[in-house]
Amino acid sequence: MCGIAGLINPSGKAIAALDLQMMSAAMEHRGPDDLGFMGWGENAKLCIEREAGVAIQDSQVAFAHRRLSIIDEGEGGWQPMATKDGRFVLTFNGEIYNYVELKLELESEGLNFTTSSDTEVLLQALSSWGVEKTLPRLTGMFAFAVLDTKSKTVTLARDPFGIKPLSYAMSKGGLAFASELTSLLMLSGVDRTVEPSALYDYLRFGFTDRGARTLFAGIQHLPAAHFAVVNLDRPDVVKPQRYWQAELKPVRDISFEAATTELRTLFKESVRLHLRADVPVGAALSGGIDSSAVVGVMRDLEGPDLDLHTFTFIAPGSDLNEENWADMAAKSVQATQHKISMTGKELVSELDHLIQIQGEPFGSTSIFAQNRVFKLAKDNNIKVTLDGQGADEILGGYMPFLAARLATMIKSGQWLKAVKLLNSIDGKRGTFLRAMRFVLPTFLQGPARRIIGESLVPAWMNGDWFKRHGVNIQAPQKPVSGDVLRHELLESLTDRILPALLRYQDHNSMAHSVESRVPFLTTKIVDFIYSLPEEFLISNDGETKSIFRAAMRGLVPDEILDRRDKIGFAAPEEQWLKESGAWLDDVLSSDIMKTIPAFDAEGMAQEIKAVQMGQKRLTGDVWRWINLVRWAETFDVSFEK
Structure with a gap:
């Protein structure tokens, strides 16, 4: 995992070395092990050096790379990396977990390799197969830019879920891209005006990272599962193209038992691939089902030789404290535990730095707790961690998903099942009211919100300002037909929830030079889950993640698998803010x-x-x-x- 940045100027306009140096310096934390620069142009030969001033003199295209060494820690993984003939140059952030298998395939086609790095495998694949044929074959988390000096194009690409970030902006008539917004903000001319629609979504619903939008009007994200080919003669034109789509599949005719076995196999294979590294690997452990499953499978795959370290946030004296559950999970896999807690005063003292790390506002104080967990890993010399991010969004782990499941039952006339589900859960009134949002026609959803006291324009918000700036103020539209739960899972995965969580996690982990891996997020697992009937995900008696609980029997303590509460990675926000006092x-x-x-x-x-x-x-x-x-x-x- 690393940090990447680049500048593409129109023909005849040379890049200023200082601009790229500042962009690189702003993300030093992403790659403290090494750095490299590349320059190329119509009047400048390809040059790759560790000094920006040497590399990009008179260049039209320039890349910067900050390296965090995980696979092939020596010179073999140094970037930017070029093909032998100099046609293609790659700067790449992330990991290609199936690089071993891809390398064998490329070797069978007659290609030779000089390193053991996944970077060279990706470069050779792009050179041999092209971008559009390579991207669907990758299992990994990645964001990259590849220059083709023959076609005079730079292609930007991002992994299917957006685990690795990549954003871009226009500056001085050219295109700038980077792993973090803070690198782009080092450049003059980048518009720092707030984007009103993004601001409304954040203030009213806590949503960020929806599609290409950021809260800066002048900066956009390359969306997950997209690539964009930028022609050097028109670097101001960026047209992202989708290469993979998370979508609901036709419901498979498969038994619960067979589906359980298949999911167990898929998840274990994913964890096996995610364990590939040439440095120590640990795990972020909350004590919930997902992170407990990760450490359980890690131990099952690696056996007693794995020196497994876990890192846990605890909230003493709070209802949100999961320390006992984390202890149980760690003990079951004989892990060395590391725990951390914090106070409201610590939040106050570090908030501005945390905002600087994230680049955009964030939804809750749990981001602070997560940041400190990664610092704890760094302090204990762990460079890679695995965790359970993404499981709730694909398996239906959040409590509001119960309302979506209830709505499906009501829509399909399964009244007795609906009553049984409602009687099996706490918070019946709230769940029923949420379900009604899905059942009501779209034109009644707004009035229903007002009736239950959830105005789209609260008294503290200046609705006229938002309307004046073109914001279409409306509630998130709920599906009125089909399997409601499956539609909600898809929305959470691709739009409302997960994209922001992945950005928070990437920036928090990389702030401490730790690579965070998420084995639940592979296209194979998601495509499989989205082909299953809803009752496999949330059972008729209200058991969330029903199929995954069954799949993990024997790998995770039954007491954890039988939990019916849901805390998630939460922090005692109200307690911390009360402690902040005068601040x-x-x-x-x-x-x-x-x-x-x-x-x-x-x-x-x-x-x-x-x-x-x-x-x-x-x-x-x-x-x-x-x-x-x-x-x-x-x-x-x-x-x-």
Whole structure:
């Protein structure tokens, strides 16, 4: 795993070495082991060096690479990497887990290799098969740029789920791309104005990373499962193309037992591939089903020789504390445990730095806890971790998915099953009301929200400002036909939930030079899960992840598999904010808070008063106000009037 950046200028306009040096320096944490630069142009021969000034003199195209050595730690994995004939040059962030198998295939076609790195395998594959034929064959997490000096193009690409980030912006008439927004913001001319639609989604729903949008109007993400071919004569034109689609498959005619066996096989194979590394591998462990399954399979595959270390956030004195469960999981696999806890004062002292790391506002304080877990891994000399990210989105692990399952039953007239499901879960009223959002026609979903007190424009929000700037204020549309749960899982995977979580996780782990791997997220697993009937995912008696629980019997303690509560990777947000005391008041009463036009001054004043008097809980929207204020000041963000 690494950091990549690049600049593409129109013909006749040379790149400034200082620009690329600043972009590279901004992401040093992503690759402290080595660095490299590449330059090429119509009037400049291909040059790859460790000094930017030497490499990119008179160049039209320039790449920067920061290396975190995981596979082939020596010179064999150094980047940017070029083919022998100099036609193709690659800068690549991530891991290709099936590189061994791909290498054998390429060797059978007569290709020779000079290194043992997955980078060379990817480069040779792109050179031999082309981008469009290579991408579907990759199992891994990746973002890369490849220059073709013959066709005079640069192709940008990103893995199917967006595990590895890649963003781009226009600067000085050319195109800039990078692993992190902070690298792009080193350049002059990048628009720091807030994108109103993205701001609305963040403030109202906590959504970020939806499609190509960022909260900066001048920066876009290359969407997951896309590539874009950029012609050097028109670097201002970027047209992403999709190469894989997560989609609902026709429901398979398969028994629960057969599906359980197949899922167990797929998951174990994925973990096996994700364990490939030339450095120590550990695991982030919460004590939930997903992370416990990861460590259980790690031990099962590697046997007693694996020196397994786990890293856990604990919240003493909180209902969110899963320490006992994490202890049970770690003991079952004989892991060496490492734990960390933190306080609200620590959050306050580190918040601005965390915002700098993330580049955009984030949805909850759990991101702080996650960041500290990766620091704990770094402090214990672990360079790679595996965890359970993505399992909830593909298997139906979140409690709101119960409402979607209930809605499917109601829509299909399974009334007795619906009553049984509702009676089996806590929070019956809330689950039923959520289910009604799916059952009601689209035109009634808005009024229903207002009836239950979930306005699309709360009193603290300046709805007129958003409308004036073209924001279409409406609730996320719910499906009104078909299998509701399966549709909700797809939305969570591709749009509302997982893309942001993956960005948080990447930036948190790489801030400490740790590579975080997510074995639940392979196209084989997702395609399989999305072909199963809903009752395999959430049973008729309300058991979430039903098929995965069954698949992990014998690998994970039954007490963990039989858990019916769901905490997730959560932090005691309200407790931490209460501990922050005067700091919270200072942020809410700051000058910048008063000047953000997205806030309604009178409505916000009343909300702040309610917070200060203890009449409003310190969760959700309060956290997002704080985060937005600190982000806007940290990055000198501007707002349209």
